[in-house]
Amino acid sequence: MGRQGCSLPTAAHATSVCRRGREKPLVSLPKFPICPPNPSHHGAAAAASLAAVTAATPAGGGMVRLVPRPPLARLRSPPPPAFPLPLLPAPSLAATLLDAISASPSFPHLRHLHALIVRLPLPPTSLTFLLSRLLRRLAAVPLPQLPPLSYALNVFSSVSPPDPFLAAALLRFAFLTAAQSRFLLLLPFRVFSRLRRDHGAGLPFLPYAFSTLAKSAAASKSLPAAAAAHAVSVLVGGFDRHRFVENSLIGAYVACGDVGAARKVFDEMVVKDVISWTSIVVAYSRSGDMGSAEEVFGRCPVKDMVAWTAMVTGYAQNAMPVKALQVFDRMTALGMVIDEVSLTGAISACAQLGVVRRAAWVQEIAERNGFGNNIVVGSGLVDMFSKCGFIDEARTVFDGMQEKNVYTYSSMIAGLASHGRASEAIDLFKEMVNRANVEPNHVTFIGVLTACSHAGMVGEGRYYFAQMKDKYGIMPSADHYACMVDLLGRAGLVDEALDLVRSMTLKPHGGVWGALLGACRIHGKGEIAKVVAEHLFKLEPEAIGNYVLLSNILASAGKWDDVSKVRKLMRKQRLKKDPAVSLFEGRDGLVHQFFAGDNAHPRTQEIKKALLKLVAKLKLEGYVPILNSIVYDVNDDEKERLLMGHSEKLALSFGLLTLGSGSTIRIIKNLRICDDCHLFIRLVSRVESVEIVVRDNMRFHHFKNGECSCGGFW
DNA sequence: TAGATACCGT
Secondary structure, three states, X not given: OOOOOOOOOOHHHOOOOEEOOEOOOOOOOOOOOOOOOOOOOOHXXXXXXXXHHHHHOOOOOOOOOOOXXXXXXXXXXXXXXXXXXXXXXXXXXXXXXXXXXXHOOOHHHHHHHHHHHHHOOOOHHHHHHHHHHHHHHHHOOOHHHOOOHHHHHHHHHOOOOOOHHHHXXXXXXXXXXXXXXXXXXXXXXXXXXXXXXHHHHHOOOOHHHHHHHHHHHHHHOOHHHHHHHHHHHHHOOOOOOOHHHHHHHHHXXXXXXXXXHHHXXXXXXXXXXXXXXXXXXXXXXXXXXXXXXXXXXXXXXXXXXXXXXXXXXXXXXXXXXXXXXXXXXXXXXXXXXXXXXXXXXXXXXXXXXXXXXXXXXXHHHHHHOOHHHOHHHHXXXXXXXXXXXXXXXXXXXXXXXOOOOHXXXXXXXXXXXXXXXXXXXXXXXXXXXXXXXXXXXXXXXXXXXHHHHHOOOXXXXXXXXXXXXXXXXXXXXXXXXXXHHHXXXXXXXXXXXXXXXXXXXXXXXXXXXXXXXXXXXXXXXXXXXHHHHHHHHHHOOOOHHHHHHHHHHHHHOOOHHHHHHHHHHHHHXXXXXXXXXEEEEOOOOOEEEEEOOOOOOOOHHHHHHHHHHHHHHHHHOOOOOOHHHOOOOOOHHHHHHHHHOOHHHHHHHHHHHHHOOOOEEEEEEOOOOOHHHHHHHXXXXXXXXXXXXXXXXXXXXXXXXXXXXXXXXX
C-alpha cells in the first residue's frame, strides 16, 4: 500500500477504504477559515564573474546604448497632460505628481511627466523618489510601447551626482523590461557593469540592486550569473551579511538548480527568516528530495502560509497526493488562510487521487472565495474533474472561464482525449489556435496525439505530428514519438511503428518501446515483442509492467516455455506484480475495495451470487467469456473461474446491488482492464440499463447502451 | 527576498 508515482492513482491512494469490515468515510470535510480573494569573494574575482556573465549575454539590438541624453531633447509633441498643472506647495506637489505617475496610461504621458518633474523645484529626496516611481511605471508599459533602456538611462542621468536609489530603480527597470520581452534576461548585469565603469566607487549600491541581479540570474536560470551576483554583492556591495541579499541569492541558486550552493548560503546566514527556510524547502521539493524538505520544514521555527504551501505543492509535484492533502488539512486546522496557490496544490493532489467528494469540496472553496476566476485554479479544476471521471463538469468549468491560456486548453484537450472524446479534443485544438489565438506547446500536442491514438485516427495523427514541427516549430520529443508509436501500433501498423522508432535521432525512452510492446500485445506479435522487451529491460530493469506485458503476450501465443523464462527473470530481479484492485465509491461516500478473487468484503456472498446470476443472463444474450485474457496455463473451467473473480466485475456487481438500474456506476482500477471485463461491462451497460465509468491505469471508459467511449482502442 | 496548473507506453 501507499505506492506513489504512477500517472493515475492506484487504489492505494485512497485515504481510507471499506475492507475487512472496517468502514470509515473517505474524507472528512474540515471547517477552516478562508481568506478573502486577493485584490488584485574579492574585487578581481567579482569583475571576472561579471565579465563572464555580460559576455554571455547576446548583443541587444541597440537596447544597451548607454549614451545619456537630456530628457527634454526627447520630447516630441507630447499629448496634453491628463492631470492638473501643479500650483500647490512642494509636499502636495510631489504627491500630485506621484498620483499622476500612477495614473499615466502610456509612455508619451510618462515622458511628459518626466520633462515636468526635472523642471520643477523639488527637494532632492522627492526628485529621486518620483523618478524611481516613474521608472517603475515605465517598466510596466505594455510591450509595443515599452520604453527602451536608453530612456531609463536618461531618467537616471537626470540627477547629479548619481543616486544609489535611482541606480537600484534603473536595474529593476532593466530586469522588468527584459522579463516582459523575454529577451536579454541578463540585461541588469550589463547595466550594472556600465554603472561601475562610468561611476566606479562614486556610486555606492543599495542591497536592492544586488537582489535584482540575483533575480535576473534566477529568471535566466544561469548558474554563472547567480555566482556573479553573489560575488559582486559581497565584493562590490559588501553585503555578505545582509538577510535580504542572502535570501535573494538562495533563491537564485535554487532557480538554477544548485541546491548545494543555496544550502551553503543558508547555513552561513547568521539570522535566518521564514523566507530563507522556505527557499530551502522549495529547493528540496523541486529536486524531488521530499525527505530533506520535511526535515528542513520541521526545523523552521516560524511557518507562515507560504511555507506551508511550499510543502503542499512539493508533495503534489512529487506524486505524493495523500501527503499533500494531509499537509493542506493540517495547515487549515492550524487556522492558516487558504489562497489561490495553496488551493492549486490541493487541486493537483485531488486530480492525482481522483477522489470525487474531496474534489467537490475543493471546488466549493474555489467558488465561494472567487478563486474560480484565477486562471491557474480554473485550469486545475478542469484537470481535476477530468481525472475524477467527470468530463462534463470539466467542460462546464472550462466554458465558464473568462480567460484561458495554454494550460487551460492543454488540460481540457488531454481530458477529452483520456475520455475518448477525440473529435471534441481536435475541435478544441482548432478553436485554440484559430479563434483564441493561444499558442500551443509540446504538452498540447501530447494531448492532441493521444486523442488521435485513442480513437484510431491515424491520418489526423500523422497530420498533427507533421504540423507540430512545420507550423509551430516544436521539435517532437521522445514523448511525442511514444504517442505516434502508440497510434500506429494500435492501428495495426506495427512494422511502421518499429520503423519510426528506428528512424529516431533522439534516443527512444521506455515510453516509446513500451508503446510498441503494447501494440505487440494487441496484434499478437510475439517475436517483435521479445526484441522490444530487451530494449525495455535494459532501460527500465525494475518496471514490473514490462515483464508482465511480455509474459502475457507470450502466454496468449501459447509459448509457455518463454513465459516461464520471463517469470524466472522476474523472480531473479525480485519483482512482484501489483495485485489488481478496483475501487467503488458508494452513494454514502464510502469507498469499497475489491482485489481479484477477493472474499474480504462483508457482503461477498451476496456479491458473488448476484454476479453468477448476471453472467447467466449475459450468456443468454450471447456473452462468451474471453478465456484468452487469462495468462496462466490452466484448463478452461479454471480460466472462467479466474475471469469471474476479476476485481472490476466484483466492484460492478456490488455497484449494481447498491445503486440499481438507471444509475451511473463509477469504478477505479489500478491496472489495465482486460478484454473479457471490457466486453462484460459493455454488455452489462445494455442489459441492465446503467452507465458505467471505469478509470483504468491510463484512461477512462464510459460504457453506455452496450458501447464504450474508447471504441475498442485502449 | 519565499509558495501555483497541463503531457507518453505497460
